[in-house]
């Protein structure tokens with residue numbers, strides 16, 4: 001079975017926030033950030049699987065900081081776990097201060113992609129071998145997130161979500 005590391009899928013997209021991408025009070029429109037995250041995540045999932053990929057779920061996004069017009073926004077995406085045909089992609093979003101060049105984290109996001117061949121059949125993807133402490137933590141938690149996403153989508157019965165249930169049961 002082929003394996004890949006998270007760094008092999010690492011994708012970084014940096015771009016400005018333009019006036020047409022802001023809301024009524026001059027901050028970045030949430031949907032614009034979601035689209036940038038989807039593009040970065042899609043490239044990361046494609047690099048991992050070397051297949052055609054599609055977003056199947058947006059598992060989590062929180063907008064923790066306002067991002068003003070003119071900001072330099074960087075989305076960093078990498079595969080955090082691979083299952084059979086699906087892959088979880090974790091994203092970190094950074095804003096760069098134009099004067100100091102200092103970067104601060106604005107938010108994180110987690111999307112799930114599936115891999116297809118040219119005739120639209122789901123295909124297996126390489127397994128992921130996490131290396132760093134953070135990669136290992138994200139890898140470990142990904143199965144719980146997959147189960148939660150499947151339960152919410154009514155594609156899994158809560159009784160079968162064993163990893164997820166373990167979070168709520170005392171040792």
Ligand SMILES: CC(C)(COP(=O)(O)OP(=O)(O)OC[C@H]1O[C@@H](n2cnc3c(N)ncnc32)[C@H](O)[C@@H]1OP(=O)(O)O)[C@@H](O)C(=O)NCCC(=O)NCCS
Pocket residue numbers: 054055056057083084085086087112114122146149150153155
């Ligand atoms: C992706 C799609 C084929 C999945 O259909 P499905 O009937 O759920 O197929 P399966 O049950 O075989 O699931 C395929 C994989 O996706 C995973 N998956 C499906 N729905 C999921 C969800 N809501 N959250 C997380 N993973 C999900 C399954 O667990 C499975 O993963 P695995 O092979 O690694 O175990 C179907 O939902 C689809 O075509 N969606 C449209 C995608 C799209 O157009 N995206 C662009 C956005 S506009």
